[in-house]
Amino acid sequence: MTANFTEYLNQFSEQEWLATVEKLLPEIHEVDRNAIQIWFRFYPLSLFRYLEAAENREQTIQQLAIQGDFELKNQIDSSHKFLFGHRFWKETKAAIVARAESNTNESNDLASIVTDISKEVGKNAGAKECLTKSIVFAGLMTLVQSGIAAFKASKGEVQIDAKQLKKSAKDIIAERAKDDSQGVFGFLKTVDKKYSVCYDETESNASFRIINDEEIATASAKDQTKDWKAMDERRWEGVIPVECRSSSCGTCWVGVLGGQEKLSDVSPREKRQMKIFGYNQPEEEKPFIRLACQAKAFGNATIVIPTWNGVFGKKIYGNVERLELEPATTSAVKLRETIADASNNTK
Secondary structure, eight states, X not given: OHHHHHHHHTTSOHHHHHHHHHHHGGGSOHHHHHHHHHHHHHSOHHHHHHHHHOSSHHHHHHHXXXXXXXXXGGOTTTTTTTSGGGGGHHHHHHHHHHHHTSSOOOOSOHHHHHHHHHHHHHHHHTOOHHHHHHHHHHHHHHHHHHOHHHHXXXXXXXXXXXXXXXXOHHHHHHHHHOOOOOOTTGGGOSTTOEEXXXXXXXXXXXXXXXXXXXXXXXXXXXXXXXXHHHXXXXXXXXXXXXXXXXXXXXXXXXXEEEOGGGBOOOOHHHHHHHHHHTOOOOSSSSOSEEETTTOEESSOEEEEOOSEEOOOIIIIIOOOOSOOOOOOSSSOHHHHHHHHHHHHOOO
16 A cells, blocks of 8 residues: 555654765765755755644745745656756656555665665666665655655656756766866956856756856846746846845755855854754855855856745744844845744744
């Protein structure tokens, strides 16, 4: 019965899922090590369960200042497209459904389940196991948060354009590592050096220019090549959604797939605000979850932009002392009030 497998997966907490990711991280190909950790931060299980248990779901969403599409059930085939392993989504989905529909009572630990399914996906897709583990992780968590009916009903389509699909993991790693050429006399340049920030590896030419020592959000606002707001109403200024420039709203959070070492260190303010937002930023000087309005670039970087934002640190994780948010610099009064309430309300 399908309930055997799905109910078994539902027994694990977010902490146990993250611990399993960390345990198997050395077995995941370099191309997806940051990506899978970012993905789990983009779709936290604790937030999903908190909302599922809420008496008034819509009111709770409003209290947590959630904007955009945060539900995995609406993004079963697309949420993980920034993983290299997404290339094997069709095989992964089929393997997970088969496991869920088996009559076997599950008793293995999470690591064993991921490893078993990864081997099967690798065999069916003709891929190395190290390249399939990340998408299996994402697929299993998607099953947990979307349910077997919705999971089965999705088309299972790979959402990467043909040109990008041809690139190998080695090609992508090499592209993330290189910086734009500064010309013959580039060694003489200082503040006027220009680099690129790729914001979507699944598309060709999805990048914007950034000046040396410039905040990512500021640079993204200069890109007016598309009607960004029509694509996402939070993108009223440019590529990256933004409401302020002082780390007050959390709207501009991004994951860093490559080049994190070329970004500025996390400031105490950014680190503090990230706890308020609940984005689970790693305790590192240059972590893979950043606020684009605070992170300055000193070279090329590759990022991924989440489809939503919110303020749930205190409610979900209880890891936030009563703190006043930095004053916002825009006229988004309603959002500021909602965020302040979400971060300071102790109930």
